[in-house]
Amino acid sequence: MVLPVKRWFALACLASLIPISDERASAADDWKIIKVSGSDYLSVENISHFYGLPAGISASGEKVELETVKNPLEFVGGSREVMINGARSWLCFPVIEHDGKYLVSRTDVAKTIEPLVRPHRVSNVGKVQTVVLDPGHGGYDRGQVSRYGYEKDFALDVARKLRPLLLAKGLRVIMTREGDYFVPLEVRAQIANAARDSIFVSIHFNATNDDPNATGFEIFSFTPRGAPSTSDSAVAPSALGTQPGSTVDAQSMALSACIYHSLLGHLPEYDRGIKRARFAVLRLTKVPAVLIEGGFLTEKGECKLIAQKDWRARLAHAIGVGIESYRALGIKKQPPLLVADYRKQIKSSPTDFVVQDAELKEADTSLMELVGKSKFLPPPQASSPRASLESAPIVP
Numbered sequence: 001m002v003l004p005v006k007r008w009f010a011l012a013c014l015a016s017l018i019p020i021s022d023e024r025a026s027a028a029d030d031w032k033i034i035k036v037s038g039s040d041y042l043s044v045e046n047i048s049h050f051y052g053l054p055a056g057i058s059a060s061g062e063k064v065e066l067e068t069v070k071n072p073l074e075f076v077g078g079s080r081e082v083m084i085n086g087a088r089s090w091l092c093f094p095v096i097e098h099d100g101k102y103l104v105s106r107t108d109v110a111k112t113i114e115p116l117v118r119p120h121r122v123s124n125v126g127k128v129q130t131v132v133l134d135p136g137h138g139g140y141d142r143g144q145v146s147r148y149g150y151e152k153d154f155a156l157d158v159a160r161k162l163r164p165l166l167l168a169k170g171l172r173v174i175m176t177r178e179g180d181y182f183v184p185l186e187v188r189a190q191i192a193n194a195a196r197d198s199i200f201v202s203i204h205f206n207a208t209n210d211d212p213n214a215t216g217f218e219i220f221s222f223t224p225r226g227a228p229s230t231s232d233s234a235v236a237p238s239a240l241g242t243q244p245g246s247t248v249d250a251q252s253m254a255l256s257a258c259i260y261h262s263l264l265g266h267l268p269e270y271d272r273g274i275k276r277a278r279f280a281v282l283r284l285t286k287v288p289a290v291l292i293e294g295g296f297l298t299e300k301g302e303c304k305l306i307a308q309k310d311w312r313a314r315l316a317h318a319i320g321v322g323i324e325s326y327r328a329l330g331i332k333k334q335p336p337l338l339v340a341d342y343r344k345q346i347k348s349s350p351t352d353f354v355v356q357d358a359e360l361k362e363a364d365t366s367l368m369e370l371v372g373k374s375k376f377l378p379p380p381q382a383s384s385p386r387a388s389l390e391s392a393p394i395v396p
């Protein structure tokens, strides 16, 4: 049902969520809010027209990949999954079909689609002097484990490899930890909050008990107020109401997009998508913040890649290029390079990575049991340190 009544009011509200400052301002008049069960939606056709981007709808359950999508915007009927400019992203709410039209929630148009389609238009985007690199876990918190080592060590190594690349670009770099010790999550966030014009980049590796074949990259920023996280299948509206939002949500999404497109463009990894979560470090940081999951330690091929220092160097390079791409948004005010642009750029160089088995050493079992020196003591009632701290959604 299209509501012409009070349309001006609805448009004003939507426009206030989407910064519109140039010739496209007139296009804002084209937004047609559609109310379904009390919630605001916009049609896919309307979104496509507004941005001037062709959009398609894949059937529910259909696989959408960079190689097969035909449109810059490719929604999936009944799903939160969407391909935006060649990278998978996850909407807060599923696309619904109503009166013969496919509809996207107003929250997603403002909070997901706008900053991913036009990150260069986000206010204060790219303002970065300091990059706070946060290697996940440390000390008694080993993170996830593969036969070749611990997540905490791999994450620290990527951060150490990334730091000189960023320094060379004239950025200031602060590491939340320099060695094998645990730093409380709130301290990590405080470090970022205390630095001037900072962004926060947390580096982790993934694991799952559910699917030994799960692979690929994903990147998270903080879940918007009133929305479920990507991993939530259903959340009571009452629970959502108590969650805070982030005042730099759009900047964090722009940062996610820049880093993620670079990651996928540089490394031939599966695209798990740009996601949302309420991880503590994302909730407590007041600056643009993302958490990268750089592959699965539980998958037999990927854990070998992660164990290779050359692979970790490539990962660090790709993150560095993504951060530079984010900074350029504020200077050039132009759209960033996308996954397809990066792949074209590096077409001449091989993207397949050969695992040098000779380099790989399985971690010594006695070492696996060692707990690193902690600068900060474990919390008094520390639950199993094997439980990943970033994978447990923390509700304030």
Ligand SMILES: [Zn+2]
Binding pocket: 136, 137, 143, 144, 151, 204, 205, 388, 389, 390
């Ligand atoms: Zn982790």
